[in-house]
Amino acid sequence: MFAKEQHQAASVKVELGLSGLDLDIHPITNVKSHGKNKRRFNDEQIRSLEVMFESDSRPESVIKQQxxxxxxxxxxxxxxxxxxxxxxxxxxxxxxxxxx
Amino acid sequence: MFAKEQHQAASVKVELGLSGLDLDIHPITNVKSHGKNKRRFNDEQIRSLEVMFESDSRPESVIKQQxxxxxxxxxxxxxxxxxxxxxxxxxxxxxxxxxx
DNA sequence: CACTAATTAGCAGTAAATAG
DNA sequence: CTATTTACTGCTAATTAGTG
Incomplete structure (x- = not known):
């Protein structure tokens, strides 16, 4: 009913290819990097969002989509x-x- | 059914009035243009509306105006x-x- | 015009990872 | 452990499309 398991494209390929892009670090013992990795946007995303927030804290749908x-x-x-x-x-x- | 109980029964959190959320700052007059922001009526308004609803859930225009x-x-x-x-x-x- | 049904966007509260 | 960050739930106000 709800699309919930969809997040950044970058982290989706953890199990498969896992080519170029790598996420942050995994200092912990290599537990299963699989299953439920959720959360945390990267700095660029945060920066963009924050900049946008400053100019408009309540953007319209179109802007959000964009x-x-x-x-x-x-x-x-x-x-x-x-x-x-x-x-x-x-x-x-x-x-x-x-x-x- | 006439109590102030409109919240679901799932979570027994009991949040008394308090709220504090007063977004509507006397919208009485004006509010022309494009007032995109406005949310939540205050307790008194809700109470009156609820009382009215109980006696008549489909009031006439005149009543509504009043x-x-x-x-x-x-x-x-x-x-x-x-x-x-x-x-x-x-x-x-x-x-x-x-x-x- | 008034109504219904469906949808939208917002907010409070809260869960759940995660960072420290 | 606590605090923060992403995500969800439940409710509310408002809008739109369609009916009479």
Whole structure:
């Protein structure tokens, strides 16, 4: 029903080819790098998202789609990222207000 | 059914009013142009709407207009609220029937 | 015009990896 | 362990398409 196991194209090829691109590091003992590697966008993605956020914290669908295409992520992930980013921003501001 | 219990029963988290989320800052007048931002009615508004809904889930235009005036909302918003409320009500009942 | 049904985007809360 | 980051769930307000 939901497409959930779809993430960056870079990490999808962990099991197969695994040619050129390699993810970050795996300092841990080589456990099964298989199964449930989720999470964490790379610096470039974060940077782009952050830049975009500064100019518009609530971009339209088209923009998100475009951004998703550029960064190799799903539109869903972009939307979620902005949601979380907004929440963080808000929480910070609230904390500020508390402090007076 | 008349209590303030609208939340699902799955998670017994009990979140009292509190909220704090006041996005709508007196939309009373104006709000022309493209007001893309606006979310959530306050407790008083919900309470009034809910009370009204109980006695009549499909009020006439005049009533809606009056209600809108009372609560500082647009008639359009009142109409939409009732539409959504009816939909929710129906969905709930259908789910109940499913459960038998 | 008012209604329904379906869909959209947003938010609060929270789960779940992961980094420190 | 705690804090942060990605992701999901449940609900709400609003929009659109289609009916009468």
């Amino acid at each position: 951004l998703a295409n550029e960064l190799g992520l799903q539109p869903r992930q972009i939307a979620i990222w902005f949601q979380n980013r907004r929440a963080r921003s808000k929480a910070k501001q609230i904390e500020r207000d508390y402090n007076v | 209600l809108a005036n009372e609560l500082g909302l647009q008639p359009r918003q009142i109409a939409i609220w009732f539409q959504n409320r009816r939909a929710r009500s129906k969905a709930k009942q259908i789910e109940r029937d499913y459960n038998v």
